[in-house]
Amino acid sequence: MRTTGIQELLKSRSLLFCDGAWGTIFQFAGLKPGESCELWNRDQRKKVLEVAQSYVDLGVDMIETNSFRGNGITLAGIGLENDAVELNRLAAEISREAAGDKCLVLGSVGPTGKILMMGDVSENEMYDTFAEQVHALEQGGADAICIETMSALDEAELAVKAAVENTDLEVVCTFTFVKTMSGDYKTVMGITPAQMAEKLLSAGASIIGTNCGYGMEAMIPIVKAFRDFDSNIPLLVQANAGIPKIEDGKTVFPETPDEMAGHVPDLIDAGVSIIGGCCGTTPDHITAIMNKAKVYHTANS
Amino acid sequence: MTDLNKLNESIISGDLNTSVQITKEALAEKTDPQEIIQKYMITAMDVIGGKFERNEVFVPELLMAARAMKGSLELLRPLLAASGIEPQGRVIIGTVKGDLHDIGKNLVASMLEGSGFEVDNMGVDVPSDKIVAAVQSKEIDIVALSALLTTTMPSMRDVIEALKEAGVRDKVKVIIGGPAVTQEFCDQIDADGYSENANGAVSLARKLLAS
Numbered sequence A: 001m002r003t004t005g006i007q008e009l010l011k012s013r014s015l016l017f018c019d020g021a022w023g024t025i026f027q028f029a030g031l032k033p034g035e036s037c038e039l040w041n042r043d044q045r046k047k048v049l050e051v052a053q054s055y056v057d058l059g060v061d062m063i064e065t066n067s068f069r070g071n072g073i074t075l076a077g078i079g080l081e082n083d084a085v086e087l088n089r090l091a092a093e094i095s096r097e098a099a100g101d102k103c104l105v106l107g108s109v110g111p112t113g114k115i116l117m118m119g120d121v122s123e124n125e126m127y128d129t130f131a132e133q134v135h136a137l138e139q140g141g142a143d144a145i146c147i148e149t150m151s152a153l154d155e156a157e158l159a160v161k162a163a164v165e166n167t168d169l170e171v172v173c174t175f176t177f178v179k180t181m182s183g184d185y186k187t188v189m190g191i192t193p194a195q196m197a198e199k200l201l202s203a204g205a206s207i208i209g210t211n212c213g214y215g216m217e218a219m220i221p222i223v224k225a226f227r228d229f230d231s232n233i234p235l236l237v238q239a240n241a242g243i244p245k246i247e248d249g250k251t252v253f254p255e256t257p258d259e260m261a262g263h264v265p266d267l268i269d270a271g272v273s274i275i276g277g278c279c280g281t282t283p284d285h286i287t288a289i290m291n292k293a294k295v296y297h298t299a300n301s
Numbered sequence B: 001m002t003d004l005n006k007l008n009e010s011i012i013s014g015d016l017n018t019s020v021q022i023t024k025e026a027l028a029e030k031t032d033p034q035e036i037i038q039k040y041m042i043t044a045m046d047v048i049g050g051k052f053e054r055n056e057v058f059v060p061e062l063l064m065a066a067r068a069m070k071g072s073l074e075l076l077r078p079l080l081a082a083s084g085i086e087p088q089g090r091v092i093i094g095t096v097k098g099d100l101h102d103i104g105k106n107l108v109a110s111m112l113e114g115s116g117f118e119v120d121n122m123g124v125d126v127p128s129d130k131i132v133a134a135v136q137s138k139e140i141d142i143v144a145l146s147a148l149l150t151t152t153m154p155s156m157r158d159v160i161e162a163l164k165e166a167g168v169r170d171k172v173k174v175i176i177g178g179p180a181v182t183q184e185f186c187d188q189i190d191a192d193g194y195s196e197n198a199n200g201a202v203s204l205a206r207k208l209l210a211s
């Protein structure tokens, strides 16, 4: 049975699971630096479907789509702006095909890479770009929109509004926070979790959270900061498998599945609602996280 | 007399209109452009760069300051050129092949510019041969490379190898940066120096050209 949505699922279960990385898996599967992941939706459909399927098979509640850099402004940087609608629709179709009725599909929307205050793009252009992308994701079969890895409040707000006003889907939004010298967490644009939550909830997001960053452990204080602001709002956390290093010329993400899973109890205690992974995570990481959470849950109920 | 301390303050607070207006007033009073830059503008960029380094301000504040500084610098530059004053050094800067991140690189470019360097910003996804061609055709002291992805950091080595192959490696100092760059990596690929932030990039550039 295809469920109605994330908030609906959270009424009967306190913890849900999401997929892990796609982009870094493509890199290991031969995606070259600078090559567009999104083009693979058309040219390497099988490989994209395989990644989607590998996460669905774990029994997660939701998977994303291969469309993180699929907005028209970012695609214009590599001359693909006219392909935006098609590439996003395909992204959603591929994830839908893998998910069937087994899990939800979250249409991934990443930042444009432009800073509004610099004046390279206008608010209207940015809004239109996001509107085009979310609409195509909905057409392709997405159940929700996941606006992720954001750091600027104005850009994220435009994206959330574009999703709320141009689709009938639930809207999720996650920010990437960095640790400041004083020990608290802000985005590179200086935004705190509370500032983000306040603005985006009023813009119409129904689920917020944090992704990418510095690994699983660093997500715990961020979740606490969100919870200090709002004790009820559904919170999504997708951590990186640590900060990547270069070893023998290869990119290595240091956190093993067990290491990541080790922080899951604290993350649950802090009040997370949905756990998944970002850069460097694999189906093995998600499996370890799910197992740990289940063991912890049983021990505590 | 114009209070030039206000110029310093307006750059730090990112107030473009005020910084331009004070610069105009100072020039009308025939203040030495060199003095304006050295005493009031470079010090402002040092202050804001330090605040950024200590997470007291973030990317927007640094961008605003850089914009205010640029506004003033545009008024002063023609005068400097006319009086034959040389820049502190000539820099080309770019994000390497395969990498599209440009926020950090642009901050480094602005800080260098604000500190008296002449900067040619080549953008993102810059292939080695373009950099080699620039070094061959222009007078350049420093090649500054940025890479944010561990998968594109090797492209920095490619640039250095290409410079060697073209026989121009010794003509320039190569400085590198990005969140995953370390001193060890810098030594491995035979770059001349690295810095963790835009402020450090300026002192690094000064140090390398002085030696």
Ligand code: B12
Binding pocket: A023, A024, A033, A034, A035, A037, A068, A069, A074, A110, A111, A112, A113, A114, A149, A151, A176, A177, A178, A188, A212, A213, A214, A240, A244, A251, A279, B059, B098, B099, B100, B101, B102, B103, B104, B105, B107, B108, B144, B145, B146, B147, B148, B149, B150, B151, B175, B176, B177, B178, B179, B180, B194, B195, B196, B197, B198, B199, B200, B201, B204
């Ligand atoms: C914004 C951002 C983006 C934007 C870029 C927008 C733009 N116009 O630049 C977008 C959305 C496009 C993007 C895309 C991707 N990104 Co990105 N991105 C970031 C993010 C969140 C912030 C980067 C930033 O601007 N920082 C602020 C600036 C001021 O800091 P900085 O760049 O480090 O620069 C400072 C210093 O490093 C130094 N410096 C920089 N350059 C130089 C040069 C010299 C010469 C010197 C001396 C100093 C110096 O001085 C600067 C100022 O102090 C980081 C995470 C993070 N929090 O760092 C990830 C991050 C860099 N991205 C990452 C990834 C994986 C990607 C993607 C591959 C995602 C994907 N799956 O598609 C793509 C790759 C696109 C490509 N081919 O380049 C990873 C990289 C991991 C890795 N493997 O190394 C990061 C680290 C996130 C993470 N934690 O995993 N990204």
Ligand SMILES: [Zn+2]
Binding pocket: A211, A212, A213, A240, A278, A279
């Ligand atoms: Zn990530």
